[in-house]
Structure formats: structure tokens, C-alpha cells
Amino acid sequence: MQLSRQASTAPAARFRLRELSGGLGAEVLGLQVADVDDATFPALYAAFLKHQLLLFRDQDLPPAVQVAFARRFGEVQVHVMDQYRASQYPELYTLTNLDASGRPSGKHPDRGTLAWHTDGSWQRITGQATMLYAEQIPSSGGGTGWADMYSAYEALVPAEKAKLAKLRAVHNLNFSRNRRHGEDPMTEAQRTAVPPVDHPIVRTHPETGRKCLFLGDHAESIVGMDYAKGRAFIEALNERIVAMARIYNHRWRARDFMLWDNRCLLHKAESYDTAHEPRVIRRCTVLGEVPAP
């Protein structure tokens, strides 16, 4: 357990942690993300694994610093939906409802985010961490919720754990986008780049060794199950696992930075008045690994 030894002895525990409401996630106090260095990082990474979700308030975080911080976690995804890329930084994905003149356009940038999902589950190598930085936030709505998939797994009875451990779900970005909104359809090149992939529904977190559920809105069908039955199964299971999970709902402030572990959390965005209120969020997702049962 080299990581925890480093975490407890690092002279750079220059921050404090305060649990968020409901016990899921923690706020990091007394630290600017821009000041994280090699000495600080191990303790911060240990907190990320333990609390799954970290909030930093009042951050000065230029795009280049956000990308450099994300690289400490691993390889940063360059998203297949290239129309969202911030021009100078292909690793940044900008979620904005502003038009070219800077006014609210009335269009939500990605309505797929309004359903519970985990980032990048539609790839063989799925998302490890996602990091959001809030540039502009609406006066109401536009929050984000997270659901703890360790707690959902642990709430299952042993027979259901055993049943789910045998199942794999097919995740497909083209499916989830089309079914939720059908706007801005994927090009043929984008679809070819990310064909459907299957993952275990019960996965073992590669770093904590804990089991959790891995499903969400990109899951389309169940391997070896009739398509319609699989659809109904996934819909019902997604609803149940969120109902069983510990939840944290965040009310954003401008200059908030949020970092979370996609391997053991689902998340979803809350709607807002896209015609009258600005919401601009900068996102990076770090790639993790192929999920293992």
C-alpha cells in the first residue's frame, strides 16, 4: 500500500478534507489545483480514491493548467465528438449554451448528459476521472448529481450479485445519443471510431479492489439476451441502482472545480433555462482501463 503510506507521510498534506452532505464526496479546502505538485499529488489521489468525488471552490484554473493537472491522472481523452473541442486544447470539451455572439442560444449542448451515465463507457478503455471547471453558471438549475455504485452493489442481495456477475452489457454512444435527442448525429467516421463494446455489469475497481456496478445510459443491450428483454432489463436496473445508491447533488458556483471517479459513480446533469441563462463548463476526461469483472 505504497499510496496510502505516501499519503499519510507526505509533508504536503497542505489541504484539508470536509465530507459533502450525505457522505459521498469531499470538499478540498486550502488548495488551488494550480498549486498541486509532485509532493501534494499522492495525498490528493488517495483522497480521490477514498471519497470518489472531490470539490474545489474558488479556483483560478486557466485551460492549460486544467489539462496539465488532468495529465497527472493519466492519458487525457480527445473526444470523438470533435465539434465540442476547445480550439487550442483538444483535451478540453466545452459544454456551453452560448452562441457565437456570447448569448444564450436556447440549445442544450448535450442532452445526453441529462440521464444517469458514466463517461466513456462506450469505449473499450473507459473513463477514469472526469474534471469539470465552471466558468459561468445559471442562477437556478444546471446542477449535477452523482450516484455511488459501490453502495448500490453492496445493497444487492447475494443472489442478485451472483446473477449480475455473469452478465455483460453492450455500451454504444450512437445508441444513447440517438435515443435521448438525435441532435447533431454522429458522422460515419465518428461511429466507426467508437463501435459498440461490452463490459461486465459488476466490475472490480482496479485500484481499491472493491466491487461496484457499471451500467448507465450508454448501455444498450445485454450479451446473450434478446434485445427487447435486454432493453427492459437495463432500464429497470438503471432505475433501481440509482434508487439504492448514495447520492450527492451539487449546486454549482462559478469557479468550482469537480473531479470524480467514473469507475464507481454515475452522474447526470440537471436541466436549466438554456434560452436565458448562460452555463459554460470546461471538461476533461482521463482514460482508465478495460473494466474487469
Ligand SMILES: [Fe+2]
Ligand atoms: Fe458525463
